[in-house]
Amino acid sequence: MTLTELKYIVALAQECHFGKAAERCFVSQPTLSVGVKKLEDELGVAIFERSKSAVRVTPLGHKVIEQAQKVLEEASGIKAIASEGKDQLSTPLRIGTIYTIGPYLLPHMIPQLRNIAPEMPLYVEENFTHVLRQRLRIGELDAIIIALPFTEADVVTKPLYDEDFRVLMPGNHPWTKREQIPVNDLASTDLLLLGEGHCFRDQVLEACPALSKKESNKEQIHQTTIEATSLETMRHMVASGMGVTVLPQSAIGSDNHYSKDLLATRPFEQPAPGRTVALAWRASFPRLKAIDALEKAIRQCPLTPFK
Numbered sequence: 001m002t003l004t005e006l007k008y009i010v011a012l013a014q015e016c017h018f019g020k021a022a023e024r025c026f027v028s029q030p031t032l033s034v035g036v037k038k039l040e041d042e043l044g045v046a047i048f049e050r051s052k053s054a055v056r057v058t059p060l061g062h063k064v065i066e067q068a069q070k071v072l073e074e075a076s077g078i079k080a081i082a083s084e085g086k087d088q089l090s091t092p093l094r095i096g097t098i099y100t101i102g103p104y105l106l107p108h109m110i111p112q113l114r115n116i117a118p119e120m121p122l123y124v125e126e127n128f129t130h131v132l133r134q135r136l137r138i139g140e141l142d143a144i145i146i147a148l149p150f151t152e153a154d155v156v157t158k159p160l161y162d163e164d165f166r167v168l169m170p171g172n173h174p175w176t177k178r179e180q181i182p183v184n185d186l187a188s189t190d191l192l193l194l195g196e197g198h199c200f201r202d203q204v205l206e207a208c209p210a211l212s213k214k215e216s217n218k219e220q221i222h223q224t225t226i227e228a229t230s231l232e233t234m235r236h237m238v239a240s241g242m243g244v245t246v247l248p249q250s251a252i253g254s255d256n257h258y259s260k261d262l263l264a265t266r267p268f269e270q271p272a273p274g275r276t277v278a279l280a281w282r283a284s285f286p287r288l289k290a291i292d293a294l295e296k297a298i299r300q301c302p303l304t305p306f307k
Contacts, residue, residue, distance in 0.1 A: 013065045094142045163248050164268070191244060226243060
């Protein structure tokens with residue numbers, strides 16, 4: 001049994017596809033298949049069920065995969081411990097952010113981090129919260145920037161800053177005559193939301209109970225709600241007159257490519273919905289100076305009030 005074989009079965013369990021798992025492990029599909037089969041033969045159990053159309057983890061296989069993830073994380077910890085005596089700010093730091101934070105935080109954060117730790121390269125990945133959680137847990141990422149609530153065993157979570165949500169609308173929308181927007185009025189207009197899987201979508205729905213009721217009425221929600229893949233896609237559709245949307249405060253100032261009369265923003269009535277952005281890392285991660293540098297860089301960004 002090797003760490004490489006454990007990486008193969010973890011990747012296959014997550015991708016449920018031999019080709020995609022092989023790409024993720026940077027090997028050929030036959031190489032990955034042979035490695036998985038070799039491990040199954042050594043253990044004397046079937047970790048996966050294979051068919052022409054799908055790959056599924058067996059009930060016993062789930063237990064094997066869970067233990068394999070722990071072993072891989074411990075192995076990663078050994079490498080980190082070995083480098084403790086080296087400069088913690090000279091090796092790459094691997095961070096992840098959710099899609100609704102990265103595009104607006106990173107352009108401010110990276111220059112600050114370069115000033116604080118000029119010798120520390122930064123690997124950045126944008127993804128969904130549940131994917132970042134998994135990659136942090138198995139040691140493929142060192143730290144992640146997410147929105148609360150976020151809980152995970154043996155992971156330290158530190159709130160960074162709060163930001164309110166705001167309404168983005170076409171410049172000629174009737175709501176531009178208002179100073180503030182009641183949150184439940186979102187249910188009475190053509191609304192653009194992110195697709196399922198985005199935690200920001202869930203936070204908007206949670207803030208507006210009337211929208212949650214529409215969610216349970218699929219016929220009604222399809223008539224009045226449009227789903228998009230990113231905040232920027234929603235911004236473009238609002239500019240074209242498709243409807244209104246909700247953006248976090250940090251995303252409001254990035255619409256300079258549109259004329260001032262094409263888009264308008266308004267705050268919500270108090271108490272306004274919002275979110276808390278936080279930094280999370282494994283409690284066992286030994287490069288605390290790198291985490292401190294990352295946090296310091298974020299706190300130097302011109303965003304919203306910090307914790």
